[in-house]
Amino acid sequence: MSAARVVALSGGIGGAKLALGLYRVLPPSALTLIVNTGDDFEHLGLTICPDLDTTLYTLAGLANPELGWGRRDETWTFMKTLESLGAETWFRLGDADLALHVERTQRLKANQTLSAVIAAVAARFGIQATILPMSDDPVRTRVATAEGELAFQDYFVRLRCAPEVRSLHFAGAAAAAVAPGALAALAAPDLEAIILAPSNPYLSVDPILAVPGMRAALRARGVPVIAVTPLVGGQAIKGPTAKIMGELQLAPSPLTIARHYAGLIDGFVLDERDAALAPQFALPVHVTDTVMVELAGRERLAREVLHFASRIGRRA
Amino acid sequence: MSAARVVALSGGIGGAKLALGLYRVLPPSALTLIVNTGDDFEHLGLTICPDLDTTLYTLAGLANPELGWGRRDETWTFMKTLESLGAETWFRLGDADLALHVERTQRLKANQTLSAVIAAVAARFGIQATILPMSDDPVRTRVATAEGELAFQDYFVRLRCAPEVRSLHFAGAAAAAVAPGALAALAAPDLEAIILAPSNPYLSVDPILAVPGMRAALRARGVPVIAVTPLVGGQAIKGPTAKIMGELQLAPSPLTIARHYAGLIDGFVLDERDAALAPQFALPVHVTDTVMVELAGRERLAREVLHFASRIGRRA
Numbered sequence: 020m021s022a023a024r025v026v027a028l029s030g031g032i033g034g035a036k037l038a039l040g041l042y043r044v045l046p047p048s049a050l051t052l053i054v055n056t057g058d059d060f061e062h063l064g065l066t067i068c069p070d071l072d073t074t075l076y077t078l079a080g081l082a083n084p085e086l087g088w089g090r091r092d093e094t095w096t097f098m099k100t101l102e103s104l105g106a107e108t109w110f111r112l113g114d115a116d117l118a119l120h121v122e123r124t125q126r127l128k129a130n131q132t133l134s135a136v137i138a139a140v141a142a143r144f145g146i147q148a149t150i151l152p153m154s155d156d157p158v159r160t161r162v163a164t165a166e167g168e169l170a171f172q173d174y175f176v177r178l179r180c181a182p183e184v185r186s187l188h189f190a191g192a193a194a195a196a197v198a199p200g201a202l203a204a205l206a207a208p209d210l211e212a213i214i215l216a217p218s219n220p221y222l223s224v225d226p227i228l229a230v231p232g233m234r235a236a237l238r239a240r241g242v243p244v245i246a247v248t249p250l251v252g253g254q255a256i257k258g259p260t261a262k263i264m265g266e267l268q269l270a271p272s273p274l275t276i277a278r279h280y281a282g283l284i285d286g287f288v289l290d291e292r293d294a295a296l297a298p299q300f301a302l303p304v305h306v307t308d309t310v311m312v313e314l315a316g317r318e319r320l321a322r323e324v325l326h327f328a329s330r331i332g333r334r335a
Numbered sequence: 336m337s338a339a340r341v342v343a344l345s346g347g348i349g350g351a352k353l354a355l356g357l358y359r360v361l362p363p364s365a366l367t368l369i370v371n372t373g374d375d376f377e378h379l380g381l382t383i384c385p386d387l388d389t390t391l392y393t394l395a396g397l398a399n400p401e402l403g404w405g406r407r408d409e410t411w412t413f414m415k416t417l418e419s420l421g422a423e424t425w426f427r428l429g430d431a432d433l434a435l436h437v438e439r440t441q442r443l444k445a446n447q448t449l450s451a452v453i454a455a456v457a458a459r460f461g462i463q464a465t466i467l468p469m470s471d472d473p474v475r476t477r478v479a480t481a482e483g484e485l486a487f488q489d490y491f492v493r494l495r496c497a498p499e500v501r502s503l504h505f506a507g508a509a510a511a512a513v514a515p516g517a518l519a520a521l522a523a524p525d526l527e528a529i530i531l532a533p534s535n536p537y538l539s540v541d542p543i544l545a546v547p548g549m550r551a552a553l554r555a556r557g558v559p560v561i562a563v564t565p566l567v568g569g570q571a572i573k574g575p576t577a578k579i580m581g582e583l584q585l586a587p588s589p590l591t592i593a594r595h596y597a598g599l600i601d602g603f604v605l606d607e608r609d610a611a612l613a614p615q616f617a618l619p620v621h622v623t624d625t626v627m628v629e630l631a632g633r634e635r636l637a638r639e640v641l642h643f644a645s646r647i648g649r650r651a
Contacts, residue, residue, distance in 0.1 A: 063437050063438075063441055064381075064441050064444060065437075094410050094412040094430060096409070096412070096430035096434075097430045097431065097433050097434050098434075100430070100434035100435070101434040101437065103434075103459065104435065104438045104456065104459055105459055106434070106437075106441070113412075114410060114412035114413045114416070114430040115413065115415075115416040117413050117416075117430075117433070118412075118413050118417040118419075118422070119416070119420065121379050121380065121381075121413075122417060122420045122422045124380050125379055125380050139421075140420065143419065143420055143421055
């Protein structure tokens, strides 16, 4: 791919894994990540952006490999003390992680954009990729469940995805604008591929696509758009994708996901465990091992996805 | 003193030492502390109340004996990380300490009074004394210096009291009301003594006295009011009292302090190192060792102050 630019749309853990692979196989400044902010929320007076932070920590080499969120070498004195004060502790915040939330909240209150805040933090972390929120305007995923409508983190963390999902909506999305940096990256003359990371399509990618103008910007340059499956053998590697698909009366199959992205994507990366499904796809498919256990696996998948995109691009 | 009530007015470190002594020699629920909030400030989006917190930590046995502020067994991950993010770190906040600031800020935003917040924390800490802010309304000490007017913590912590003080004022004091609990404690029928702790009269006690109605409430019941000297041999044990007195063109003598409290106090506790000054006082003086090095010293001083007050009370 040389130094041509690549844009990836991503949520949290699964997306960040591929993002790290892309970051390591591309020239570092060639990668732009457009990250879901529908999971963001206000908690303990702080603005917390779980997917952006997972992305920052992952690319900076600071992520906690055991937890899948937060920072490595973390301490928990704040949380322990908060508990002793009788405060809400269902959302775990490590002492180091907290510094990012406090600093971000301060900067947002001082009227910096979320894009500017994330750029400043990424620079401090020495990250050369461009990490962008999908929008600088607040969008908040709401989950309609059998137990009533819930804020996303109430559903996801506090209730551990237990309530049955009936529908999702993205409050604020209609009035939100695509982050200017995201529009610029998608309009770059040397843009060569757009990748939908293997994040939950309904919880992590749909909020990004719900920002008015995002879909059009993704299609505007005619650059190949590739989705990487978040399902392997009917299950997500991590997270509730399959459970939610069942609750939404959708077959938990990569075919459902490809159909969900119909009109947006030009190719689909399917896991080899689902190779038998390949003939049923109406668009080019690349079959490979999509389970990124080790760093080498992430880099290999990143290389394959980029190669698949360039093949499609040449054909177009 | 049996179970009769005692009220002490106090600032931070020096005051909290005597407060702990009083707490230990009195029946625990007999003590009410009215604490300076002029040092309070908003920092990193948090409302921080240094004197109240020193008092809470001291009475709960959680105070950091080395630093003189903050908590023992503290960790500093938050601060270290904040520094790596390029944020302001001149005001040191430990990870455990931070939990109190976050929880307080949340409760204040939810329209709880500062009195209610402190009472809840004190209860969590198992403190049976009543700890009250002087007012539930914000009062902020401003320091006019040769380098311009400064917020108190800018002067005190960031600039380490280096600028020359010209005058002090207490922004918001004129519009503040004495905390209801403080009025109730000062009106209690079994109130037996009121003590001005050995805090800085200009920085720590004056803000309390600046709240309209406080002086009248202190004098209303005719209970003896005793000041304990914050100066020993012309110096403060800790802090800038003598330096500030010099800058305000005041002789750094306990006599100056007794005159400063004229009309308010009925007795003065003088350090034995200044015993030669005793004949010059226009009111009853008790001479003793006021340097509270160990816990036993705090308890002894507390007992002597209470005994001195009861002697004056009987005479009145």
